[in-house]
Amino acid sequence: MPKRKSGSKIKSGGAITKSSNNNVKRTTDNNKNQRNLQLGGVAGFIAVAVALVCNRLGGNSGVNINSNINSNIIDASDLLQRVQKSSSFELKHNRTLIATENIASQTVLMELPRELMIWDLDAVRNEFIREEILMTTIPGTVAKRAALLSAYLALLRNDFSSDHDLQLQTSVAKQVPSYDEYKTFHPVLASIEQMELLLGNHSPAFRDLLVLRQSLNNEYDSFIASSDKFASLVSREDYLSCRLAVQSRAFQIPGVLPESEIPKSEQEHYSETIQLDFTNDGVLSIEIINDWMNSHINNNVMVGGYDAVKRRGRAWSTKAIQPGQELIMDYGRFHDYVLFGQYGYVPSDGTGVTITSVAAYHNIIDDDLPDLEQMMPYLQFDHGYPECIEKELHPAAFRLKELKSRYLRKIAIDSSRWALPLPPRLTTDVTPPSTTILPDDYTVPSFGTEVYEFLETHGLSISLPCRLVTLTEDDLDNAEDFLLKDIETLEKAPSPLDTPTLQLEELQVSPAWMIRTIHCLRMMASAQKDMYATTIESKTREIMTLARDGKSNNLEFNAAHVMLGEMQSLEALETWALDVLQSVSGMEGLSPQELYVRSEPC
Structure with a gap:
């Protein structure tokens, strides 16, 4: 995957601004983020x-x-003539x-x-x-x-x-x-x-x-x-x-x-x-x-x-x-996974829209809020704490962790806070000669450096879960009361998908907290990518083999493209976050305890 053109510098973190492009559609037609049928x-x-x-x-x-139209139509050719x-x-x-x-x-x-x-x-x-x-x-x-x-x-x-x-x-x-x-x-x-x-x-x-x-x-x-x-x-x-x-x-x-x-x-x-x-x-x-x-x-x-x-x-x-x-x-603008489920195809040239996500451990497409237990894997790393949290030894941290789990559950199916549509891997105004026959010079689409420029602006729009997960008592005065107010706001909302901007989204955060947040973003993307039983390189070879064998207009080919797009989108978020972290390594004025992050669960 191409590297970003330049690193990012973190001084402090501002409010979370939701991307105008962050409109992940849902399948069911309720008063929710509806899937755009x-x-x-x-x-x-x-x-x-x-x-x-x-x-x-x-x-x-x-x-x-x-009366001027004969109703004895036989087939499509006859219909076309009419x-x-x-x-x-x-x-x-x-x-x-x-x-x-x-x-x-x-x-x-x-x-x-x-x-x-x-x-x-x-x-x-x-x-x-x-x-x-x-x-x-x-x-x-x-x-x-x-x-x-x-x-x-x-x-x-x-x-x-x-x-x-x-x-x-x-x-x-x-x-x-x-x-x-x-x-x-x-x-x-x-x-x-x-x-x-x-x-x-x-x-x-x-x-x-x-x-x-x-x-x-x-x-x-x-x-x-x-x-x-x-x-x-x-x-x-x-x-x-x-x-x-x-x-x-x-x-x-x-x-x-x-x-x-x-x-x-x-x-x-x-x-x-x-x-x-x-x-x-x-x-x-x-x-x-x-x-x-x-x-x-x-x-x-x-x-x-x-x-x-x-x-x-x-x-x-x-x-x-x-x-x-x-x-x-043109059927309209849909994410690739919606096109696949609705129409049975995805554009093989990369002109479709894929999504990246931090929802590593639960399903954001569910209609109902998950159980608290389903959200606990997000809290298993105890980022920001030199020791893993235990109820008897760290009562304040344990109480805060309980509030985090309640908060996470309340935002669990609001996909706009977890998933971000990325720009197409290919941007062109050229109409293909065919949608079913691949050109002789066909290549599998991939992201260019533009995706990192997009994430530079919009990547933090899905950082609320990680901002919450990496919060410690030292980051906020009265952190428990702060979270309780947001939880109360969520509980009063008409639905889990119709909530106002939360305090935690508007908060200015310290450089240390922001670094932990971005580390969490990287981990969530990496965890999801690792769940696939293949690699991007292997999936790319599979698609090219299907293309060479003339099997480019079937279920397997389209499914392979869907999986590839998902993996590439997660890798884009992972790579961007890693590059940001590398650009701020060695920042002065930060104690090791403030930056303490784990790659393995407690």
């Missing part, structure tokens, strides 16, 4: 307004069939659009009529959905909307109705990937044992996958508990495949639904009965054209611009595209 991502439709012509609570889907506005590209067998001619920037490529969209509003207006599963409890607004749309999509794909008004939507539903297709590459459908082997059970990506798998399966369990009819029509495999399709292919069409399109009585009905606000939040929509394009931060196609009058969305080129190049959209 595709259901409202950056690439969602930019709606001028949203118009619907539909039946009101009368049992039909809410989609008017345009939406294609330019003949300069074609659909390949692997669900990928490839340019066949030069495409100028701002060329309208496709127009998608409302009749070929499937909205969550269609789902809740469907008679079967309303009678059987509409009132099923699904925690979280985003998850509930996605679950209802997934259930409706699965019903359509399984031909649950002979209603002529549903034929077009049924044809679209049959084009989304099947369970067997997803199972070949998507980590949610792989066995837990396989994913633990590929990622390691301490990996943030692995822990996120466990939460996501459980959440999606719980949704299905809730639906079949509500309706035997639904259980007979939709298998778990059916639901999971459609849920993954919604998770990765549904976009939010934002905007206010006018009362002329959804009467106030209907608005109030959904708001009161299922707590969904279609009036102000727009709709969630399955778009078949999203299934034909992969994602990259440097996309060459934009999807959006829903026209409320013509009732059409469109896709257009945002830059010139050469023959043979892939048409690529």
Whole structure:
């Protein structure tokens, strides 16, 4: 790993400033740090307004069939012919659009009529959905909307109705990937044992996958508990495949639904009965054209611009595209571990976002606060004390240690205080020719010196746990009272993820305390990196072997990239902290006792 350009000098430590980039998303949709699902991502439709012509609570889907559109759609090629506005590209067998001619920037490529969209509003207006599963409890607004749309999509794909008004939507539903297709590459459908082997059970990506798998399966369990009819029509495999399709292919069409399109009585009905606000939040929509394009931060196609009058969305080129190049959209800005769990891939060129963390001994993705015992490993080193703390011999230090454990527990699942997103390993504005075929000169991404410049500014934004762990009675007057006030603040907070800035974060600390804090940061990063049953060098060789063997578009390749990114991110924090410590070695005016740190637990 490249070294930093220059060392850091420590005089004293100021307040902990949380990085503006420190936004580690969570999986579940509660009043927490929500995971930013595709259901409202950056690439969602930019709606001028949203118009619907539909039946009101009368049992039909809410989609008017345009008599000019033949509902006997057979396959994806037929669908493409109906939406294609330019003949300069074609659909390949692997669900990928490839340019066949030069495409100028701002060329309208496709127009998608409302009749070929499937909205969550269609789902809740469907008679079967309303009678059987509409009132099923699904925690979280985003998850509930996605679950209802997934259930409706699965019903359509399984031909649950002979209603002529549903034929077009049924044809679209049959084009989304099947369970067997997803199972070949998507980590949610792989066995837990396989994913633990590929990622390691301490990996943030692995822990996120466990939460996501459980959440999606719980949704299905809730639906079949509500309706035997639904259980007979939709298998778990059916639901999971459609849920993954919604998770990765549904976009939010934002905007206010006018009362002329959804009467106030209907608005109030959904708001009161299922707590969904279609009036102000727009709709969630399955778009078949999203299934034909992969994602990259440097996309060459934009999807959006829903026209409320013509009732059409469109896709257009945002830059010139050469023959043979892939048409690529942008799903939005997500961390790599989120992309992996949600879409089943990560960008292999390093343009994605990885995270570094000091959460060496507990899971920050958990929904509930851990037991006190789970936080004790952070306090096993007794930094700053020449002797290990014993209750009888060091009563004041022991009382302070007990308060530290309570404090740590209160902040345990606030990921913004434990994990920091790092800048991409590769920054470029070049669109790759392909998202699935690696270039001949492919190299595995790694961090440059820029990451250390970033950590110079933002690294201490996740230092609160270590600042707390390395505190001694000599660092603060009335240290116990100081911590008790912060604990009281945390206990009064609306939730563990909605807390104000704490006193300990705003405190100016001494050079000795800051040095111990940075030593702790290094140890936490090193401890996590050592938990992987491999090295960065070995994982790099593994990825290059897979690439040379043409196995660059499968579960193993993507999982290897996820693990590599996690390890590299931890090494970046470890190296930065070590460099800072080396730059202040021999600082005058510090006693050995003040700097006493341990590498082995007491």
